[in-house]
Amino acid sequence: MTKKELVFLGPPASGKGTQTDRLSKELNYPHVDTGSLLRKAIADGTEDGKTAKSYIEKGQLVPVEIVASIIKTRLKEQDCANGFILDGFPRSTEQAEMLEEMLKEIDADNNDVDFKVIYFDIPQDLLLDRIVTRRSCPKCGRIYNIKTLKPKKEGICDDCGVELTQRKDDTEETAKLRFETYFKETAPLIDFYDKKGSLKKIDANGEINVVWDRMMEVI
Numbered sequence: 001m002t003k004k005e006l007v008f009l010g011p012p013a014s015g016k017g018t019q020t021d022r023l024s025k026e027l028n029y030p031h032v033d034t035g036s037l038l039r040k041a042i043a044d045g046t047e048d049g050k051t052a053k054s055y056i057e058k059g060q061l062v063p064v065e066i067v068a069s070i071i072k073t074r075l076k077e078q079d080c081a082n083g084f085i086l087d088g089f090p091r092s093t094e095q096a097e098m099l100e101e102m103l104k105e106i107d108a109d110n111n112d113v114d115f116k117v118i119y120f121d122i123p124q125d126l127l128l129d130r131i132v133t134r135r136s137c138p139k140c141g142r143i144y145n146i147k148t149l150k151p152k153k154e155g156i157c158d159d160c161g162v163e164l165t166q167r168k169d170d171t172e173e174t175a176k177l178r179f180e181t182y183f184k185e186t187a188p189l190i191d192f193y194d195k196k197g198s199l200k201k202i203d204a205n206g207e208i209n210v211v212w213d214r215m216m217e218v219i
């Protein structure tokens, strides 16, 4: 059976989290999301979490050693053996090169691998508003939006019944720094993966179901 390795690339709030959550449930591949793994490390009070917190609050990339070790451990787990959905990693050329090395090692005995990078292309002017109106469930991670993707009961997760929260880095000030980081460090990956022939670009501007259909066409 072909192992499917799907990497998602795109600016903050481009909709990757919403689509990959659903994709993970439908395809039954784990959703490996570095942002959530780091937020969990912070909540657990680990040493890595403590270091990560100060970078996340400044909208900067967390040091590569921390992220790479978290990712490598996760991708080696048994539930990733048939495929995985990687969201939020790599975020720089250095991380992309590290991922290549990791996958060479992990897939050493597997010649049947389908590696794709799905790039969410979306105009930047839509994103800031999406970020400041985003809310999420602290228990299951489900993403909502107070304008466009409301829960059934205001402020409460449909699935868990717990109160929705706003991420600390989803303020206008930190979001602007995250965009700067994205354009400087992450956007060069579009060209990096295009040259390797792995890039699938989709128009990520549109209704959730419309973007879903566009994504399914390239997967």
Ligand code: AMP
Pocket (backbone or CB within 6 Å): 012, 034, 035, 036, 038, 055, 056, 057, 059, 060, 061, 062, 063, 067, 087, 088, 089, 090, 091, 095, 169, 178
């Ligand atoms: P996200 O949930 O993907 O928006 O990520 C939130 C924050 O976590 C980012 O702004 C970074 O500070 C940090 N982060 C997530 N993924 C990475 C990564 N691959 N490398 C470094 N920092 C990361």
